[in-house]
Amino acid sequence: MNGSGPITRRGFVGGALLAGFGGKAFAQGFAGLGESADGFASVVPGRTFAFPADHGPHPEFRIEWWYVTANLADANGVAYGAQWTLFRQAIAAGGPQEGWANQQIWMGHAAVTRADTHRFSQTFARGGVGQAGVEAEPFHAWIDAWEMRRLVPVNGENIAPLELKAAGADFSYALRLDADRPLVLQGDGGYSRKSLREQASYYYSQPHYTAKGILTIDDRPVDVTGMAWLDREWSSQPLASDQSGWDWLSLHFSAGDKLMLYRMRQADGQHYGSGKWIAPDGKTELLVSADIIMTPLNFTEIEKRKIPTTWRIAIPRMALSIECTPLNARSWMGTIFPYWEGPIRFAGSHTGVGYLEMTGY
Template identity: 55%
Template structure:
């Protein structure tokens, strides 16, 4: 039995001790389980960088999440995803095999014709996966998001390299931030339900990207924009919430919009942050953003809404989104839809859409 086989077996065993994450959307990485024993976000936190770029093992769930909208030298639109998830069986960290931390990585490349996906699992405490804040380094096996050479006055994640590889694809990208870190919600306290579940949430939505995709047809030089989302919490979903529809939008005007709807037994809970071109965030009240599906596709044996109508009257926004590839299905242990989109109407641009629970 190889080391990889042993680790895979142990990971399957450990994941079996967690809530059945593939059974229902709210079990995604333990999001719908009790927070007993874990730290819970509170309003008024002052983020401290670079330390908050690192891990927070007293919270149940955390992620480092990059999506990139790219254009190839061949003229095609591409999308790239790189995600590192940390999920805890117990709060705190310990060295070696006694670590309660489980790590999972997702990587994807989307083209108009194909969607390439890969997944990694790792155990904390043994060096196979982890995050250090300074110098910044996030990794699982040989997948890596790593700070470039430090520059005085620049944030620790302002300049990073991004690498991942799976069956039939790989990528190596350089990301350079041309704007500030953005705190989502109320100064980084992002409420997820009327009952008050919340996460700590900040973004770096101002990356310029250059690099190379390696695909079955050969290497493709790409340029574009990327968006980093950082969240950590212990119970961000309410008991009746079944999944979410999340949008990160780069407007051609230079402005940005983050918005999501958490679906429940009623109208759902929506939240949004309007981000000015200079990075100034304006959090919108719950319900200010309206999202509704306008087209669907049959994906992985289910009907998935892949076209959306979004309105935000406070900003004169009235747009319809279109998926670059309607079949951008993440066939991972916890399956979901994620892929690049374009949009038009009152505003034009491109972005990313993630949907869970379908």
């Protein structure tokens, strides 16, 4: 395991800027996501998304990420998880500056999980010097040697096919991602609310990837296949000041449906929930707080913290009642802003696999 450790995709956006990046450091924590975003662009309803342009960066907003999770298995049925993330954070508002004066900070985050191990790594870069970035056309997202790039001219409506690569000291993976269905706009046409106030992000997903490639742990490569999920979000102030973190799931149902859910935890206990059900034919249905029941069942103690690693999820109006269990209950990212993230399985009224992220515990 890489001792430097990554920080969560959503933790980073409110998180740390290392002193080595221009001599300025800060550590806002998750609550920092609720601080004033004066000078940055606002997220408002009614945006018209444009692809492939929106696959690229939006530097007028403070925070952004390109994030992939993959539920994989080898020929013997051994399950794995893989994760790839590129974050962008602006440390100051205003038009992009040249070279080392550029206000953009980039972080790459990669991880693999198996039932008996969890490995992760990270890398950082300053914008403006070519070490990291994203190009919308032809699509290419990279930081150092980690990259997500087109294999042939990419269909902007489904952002496929892609190649995904990353490596740490004791793991690596190279995956091909294909999709034959279009992107999904989360929330209300891509406007994803995070509270009953003005906090929101622009958010879309590609939940329909099939994945195949090679995953290596301790110099032992295996051929893997499975399903993958891409999330794209950007915002300037996605959390309210009284929200401490979130519990987020992406679920692949055995019957072909997909489901995205999250719960933003609030100090008063009136947690804000949202989600989207995606049918095999591509039709979607928005879910609101009143639709979603998320109940922690079992906890894992990690670094003197009690982490809810087994959950019961119920959506009565969709006749869904499932229990989600982790592939590895110790999928813990012990970083500057510790969090839990890893692959899960679920059973009950529906069966399948997915990913769970929990921050702020």
